[in-house]
Amino acid sequence: MFGLIGHSTSFNDARKKAMDLGYNHIAEGDLDVWCSAPPQLVEHVKIVSAIGKTIEGAYIDSCFVPEMLSRFKTARRKVLNAMELAQKKGISITALGGFTSIIFENFNLLQNKQVRNTTLDWAKFTTGNTHTAWVICRQLELNAPKLGIDLKKAKVAVVGATGDIGSAVCRWLSNRTGVEELFLVARQKQPLQELQQTLQGGQILSLEEALPKSDAVIWVASLPKKLEIDKSLLRDPCLMIDGGYPKNLDSKFGGSGIHVLKGGIVEFFTDIGWNMMEIAEMDIPQRQMFACFAEAMLLEFEDCHTNFSWGRNNITLEKMDFIGEASLRHGFSVLGLQPNIEVSIA
Amino acid sequence: MPTLESTEVAGTIKTDSLPDFTSAEYKDAYSRINAIVIEGEKEAFDNYNSIGKLIPEKAEELKKLAIMEMKHMKGFTACGKNLGVKADMEFAKEFFSPLHGNFHKAFEEGNITTCFLIQAILIEAFAISAYHVYIKVADPFARKITENVVKDEYLHLNYGQEWLKANLSHCKDELMKANKQNLPLIKSMLDQVADDAHSLDMDKEELMEEFMIAYQDSLMEIGLDSREIARMAMAAII
Numbered sequence: 001m002f003g004l005i006g007h008s009t010s011f012n013d014a015r016k017k018a019m020d021l022g023y024n025h026i027a028e029g030d031l032d033v034w035c036s037a038p039p040q041l042v043e044h045v046k047i048v049s050a051i052g053k054t055i056e057g058a059y060i061d062s063c064f065v066p067e068m069l070s071r072f073k074t075a076r077r078k079v080l081n082a083m084e085l086a087q088k089k090g091i092s093i094t095a096l097g098g099f100t101s102i103i104f105e106n107f108n109l110l111q112n113k114q115v116r117n118t119t120l121d122w123a124k125f126t127t128g129n130t131h132t133a134w135v136i137c138r139q140l141e142l143n144a145p146k147l148g149i150d151l152k153k154a155k156v157a158v159v160g161a162t163g164d165i166g167s168a169v170c171r172w173l174s175n176r177t178g179v180e181e182l183f184l185v186a187r188q189k190q191p192l193q194e195l196q197q198t199l200q201g202g203q204i205l206s207l208e209e210a211l212p213k214s215d216a217v218i219w220v221a222s223l224p225k226k227l228e229i230d231k232s233l234l235r236d237p238c239l240m241i242d243g244g245y246p247k248n249l250d251s252k253f254g255g256s257g258i259h260v261l262k263g264g265i266v267e268f269f270t271d272i273g274w275n276m277m278e279i280a281e282m283d284i285p286q287r288q289m290f291a292c293f294a295e296a297m298l299l300e301f302e303d304c305h306t307n308f309s310w311g312r313n314n315i316t317l318e319k320m321d322f323i324g325e326a327s328l329r330h331g332f333s334v335l336g337l338q339p340n341i342e343v344s345i346a
Numbered sequence: 347m348p349t350l351e352s353t354e355v356a357g358t359i360k361t362d363s364l365p366d367f368t369s370a371e372y373k374d375a376y377s378r379i380n381a382i383v384i385e386g387e388k389e390a391f392d393n394y395n396s397i398g399k400l401i402p403e404k405a406e407e408l409k410k411l412a413i414m415e416m417k418h419m420k421g422f423t424a425c426g427k428n429l430g431v432k433a434d435m436e437f438a439k440e441f442f443s444p445l446h447g448n449f450h451k452a453f454e455e456g457n458i459t460t461c462f463l464i465q466a467i468l469i470e471a472f473a474i475s476a477y478h479v480y481i482k483v484a485d486p487f488a489r490k491i492t493e494n495v496v497k498d499e500y501l502h503l504n505y506g507q508e509w510l511k512a513n514l515s516h517c518k519d520e521l522m523k524a525n526k527q528n529l530p531l532i533k534s535m536l537d538q539v540a541d542d543a544h545s546l547d548m549d550k551e552e553l554m555e556e557f558m559i560a561y562q563d564s565l566m567e568i569g570l571d572s573r574e575i576a577r578m579a580m581a582a583i584i
Contacts, residue, residue, distance in 0.1 A: 022573045022576055023572075023576045024576065024577075024580060025576050025577070025579040025580035025582070026576075026579075032551065035551045035555070036551050036552075036554035036555040036558060037555065037558065038555060038558045038559040038562050040572065041572075042572075073549065073552070074551065077552060077555060081555070081559065116478050116556075116559075117496070117497075117500065
């Protein structure tokens, strides 16, 4: 069985969803009640892949909401308790969705292996980052040409280049896609230089320098709150892939010439009888989901019960190949630009 | 998706450190918390023996549980002595009196369901949750004792669960009714000790969450579905 650990995108959404599901005791509670609410296994689902393989899975809501991010202890408990529940329910491989893996990494939860009487087995969890990185790369490769961008002659910036997903994307773009110029953007200099060395290429630029020069920008860091960009300085066309969480790029960059694509999202070939993707605000919640969630499904489809994506900078091109091939074989496709955009370009 | 601005997250991350077990504030709070734990174990000893009278064929097994509770009581008494703290037993008796009263009323009416709900579900879940939180911030002597106690308490929780599970078809309504009366008492008990627990570095929020996890788990084990459990848990916030 595969598992997905997710959460609502805001406190208000969480209350509404809880009310719909009949969890009135927490739906009516204030944020303090939610801080004390246990994780809930809210849905079981059965999925048949494009090649006829059947798997079962469960969705666990950690009862975390982004409003809890400033409460370190609360956020830590929400993640660990949801992971404990997944393990107690006998789930073989569980993806950490949304803020779950971010909290896990930023708060260094590796040192919290013991949760009550359960010893967490890290092999049963995946961040899903390998699939996310592969999906983002494929989104670039498939959608840039639709806007008339020839990647072989294009300048591509990766914002958040030194992160787990960012560095994997850079490796893929250097070795597989072959873009003309790769701009590496991140906050810290030292890891940037190390990345540049391992890539044996790429140019380190600040965000302000990189944006006006780029035909495509891959965002795998959240948008700095105070960022002010003069849109008239950006290239036309410019493809922006929003691989961060939460996805808020279109509020800043939407407009003619700038095409924002939700990054790291996949679509299954047929409807899945679940309700929970509605809380992740997918356009087609019966089919679309975060690529990290899909990774847990793929690992279950492939009987690959291991922490496939774990730790930092362990994503190899071979792993991306493996998960990418599995993704296509079992019926996932990457989210593309709206068809009307392609028409207007053609 | 490691894509968060690190500055957005909680500012500085505090490393967990232990409280000063020798401070006057700690000892003062400990005198009440320690008393509650001792009294709680004594109540459990009495309650399991009482339930044994209502189910004579199980009396021997229940007596064994009661003896374990007595052992725990002695262990926790030693924890107080180790820190040079005199437990405030008068406070603890008063603290337990509403729940104690409800248990005795149910016992006199021969209401096994209510007795099990109060002792084996609510009190045990309350104890397990508090012990889990306490273990992380306890002095080394108390931590060792508490870790061993927790292992036993899971057995006790199990015992009550098994009986309620086997009898669920005819005791469900009674279980719901008893829950409605007694779960709010647990909530107010938690509120009463929140300040003292804070002095021992135990968060009220975490205590409540741990309790809800243990409570939810045991109701699930008994055979209630998540909507029924949600309805029962509602009593905690009204």
